[in-house]
Amino acid sequence: MMTKRVETDLYRAILNRRSVRRYDRTPLDKEIIAQVQHIIDNVEPLLDENQFEVLHHNGMLIDKAFIASMGAYGYIVTPPHALAPYIIGSQYPLVDLGYRVEQIVVRLTCLEIGTCYIGTLYREEENRLRLDLPTDSRCGALLVFGHPARSTSGRALNSLMRSVPMGNTRLPLNQLFFQETFDLPTNPPDHLSPILSAARFSPSAVNAQPWRFLWRNGGLHLFVKRYNSKYGPGEGQAYRFYDGGICMANIKLALKALNIKGKWILYGHEHEAPDHPPNLEPLAKITFE
Structure with missing residues (x-):
């Protein structure tokens, strides 16, 4: 299985990606957000017939009360952005959804953007209602993202997460x-x-x-x-x-x-x-x- 070329940055991102718990509050600039959208638009589907959509805004998805309702308050701190990816389809919907969202995560890691999954399956119906998602959609996890915190306390929390190999x-x-x-x-x-x-x-x-x-x-x-x-x-x-x-x-x-x-x-x-x-x-x- 010989290879002609290795995309070192991509492979390194797969291995080095960590969950970021504390974020810099500053939103990403428009150029980076455009790159994020490009990544979303170009994810590879597992099944073409499944409909994949991503809800993205800076309001409710990063509100403290909403994060708390998803069970993540206290360990996800000040994320400037969040995505609510969801999928509609009858064939392997959650498998396909995880497949597409992880591509986004790894590509964001390549851009040195921190990410963290917030699982929603225990609260999926509540999540649909609050985000006004289609009734037949599946949303296995929200994805918060942004630059990792630069403050002393923020760096300490993220460093602690990275300190365990x-x-x-x-x-x-x-x-x-x-x-x-x-x-x-x-x-x-x-x-x-x-x-x-x-x-x-x-x-x-x-x-x-x-x-x-x-x-x-x-x-x-x-x-x-x-x-x-x-x-x-x-x-x-x-x-x-x-x-x-x-x-x-x-x-x-x-x-x-x-x-x-x-x-x-x-x-x-x-x-x-x-x-x-x-x-x-x-x-x-x-x-x-």
Whole structure:
């Protein structure tokens, strides 16, 4: 799997992206906002038939009361901007939504713009009503963004978040990766390590890391755990789909950075997944050219 060119900045952004908790209050200038809109307009869809929209304004989405209602007050401080991405569609809507939003996140990281997800699945209906979103829409998370805080206290909070090495909060690949069968997890072969490292560093709600990977017959198969106690009961279990989409985006962006072609194929009626344990749910596979 030789590459002619490596987009170092893109690959570095995938690995280095961190959640920013405290922001400089100053709004981004018009030129940067134009770049943000360009990023939004050019995200790659997972399914063309799904309708993707992004609500963006500086008022309600960053209001303290609204942030508190989403359960994020106290750890998200003074963000100047926020997005409410949502999707309408019957096929893998949350997977597709996570896939598209994570592309925005990584591209903003390339611009040195801080970001943080605020999950909404526990309050999805309330979120629809307050933001006047379509009744059939799914909005898995809000996304706040802006320049990280420059004040002493702001830098301290963000530095604290960065002080824990990301690798220490992530499951090792030899617990996530399987080859040919799900008998025993193992270390991936060298040619897959850069791609799976990008997958491993994907953000997930409450750091649940629901993904598992199977390399079989020249393809990388992505599964998620059907149940994860970290997500909590009820609606929160649907985060596995949103987080699975985030992971798929990081893999696809890593392939782009490494100049490797690949295409995701979602499992469904036309594509059967390899044999797998009942606690895992198949999402998709990708083959490399």
